[in-house]
Amino acid sequence: MKKDDFLYDEFLICTVREADEEDKKFLEDYISTQESNGKNIYYPARDTLQIDITGGYYICSDNCEAIQKSKEIAIYWTQKSQGTKFDLGEAFLLHKNEDKKIKLINRKKVEEIVKEQKKKGIEKSFEMVVLRLDNLAKE
Numbered sequence: 001m002k003k004d005d006f007l008y009d010e011f012l013i014c015t016v017r018e019a020d021e022e023d024k025k026f027l028e029d030y031i032s033t034q035e036s037n038g039k040n041i042y043y044p045a046r047d048t049l050q051i052d053i054t055g056g057y058y059i060c061s062d063n064c065e066a067i068q069k070s071k072e073i074a075i076y077w078t079q080k081s082q083g084t085k086f087d088l089g090e091a092f093l094l095h096k097n098e099d100k101k102i103k104l105i106n107r108k109k110v111e112e113i114v115k116e117q118k119k120k121g122i123e124k125s126f127e128m129v130v131l132r133l134d135n136l137a138k139e
Contacts, residue, residue: 009039011063011070012105013088015081016045027076030105041074042066044083059083064090072101072137077110077130085126095133104134 014027027043034041044050044063052058063083067073073091077084094100104110113127 006069006071007040008042008066008070010034010072010074011042011067011087011091012044012074012076013084013091014044014076015078015084016048016050017083018078018080019045023076023078026106030074030076042070044087056083060086063087067091067094072103074103074105075130075133076106077104077127079113079127088126088130092133095136101137102130102133103137104130107131107134 012027012031015023019027027045031041031043044059044066047066048059048062050059067087067090073095075084075088075091088102091100091102095102110127110131114125114131117125117127
């Protein structure tokens with residue numbers, strides 16, 4: 001896509017259905033800060049119709065289109081969300097093919113998860129992937 005083709009500054013990959021009050025507060029604060037700084041944020045809980053007679057196909061399609069039309073991706077990572085993993089896969093393809101930046105907005109939490117994983121001898125995880133993507137986004 002050309003620079004002028006983007007409709008959004010960021011697509012926010014995050015839990016929707018499984019979001020608890022702490023998640024919602026963090027996300028609302030993040031979005032408020034970004035939007036007060038003039039950024040146009042695509043927030044699936046607000047911007048994607050969550051009623052879907054196809055069982056989720058339209059939600060995935062709408063999010064895929066919005067991910068493509070976003071300059072970069074911001075991730076709020078939790079281990080409980082299946083949709084986050086799906087959206088990450090879509091974003092990862094654009095990262096590899098178009099060098100789309102993918103940043104992590106709750107890095108400290110993810111670092112804590114990875115620390116525990118490494119104690120258990122876990123050598124690879126989605127959490128390790130999103131940390132790497134965040135590092136690459138900062139380069």
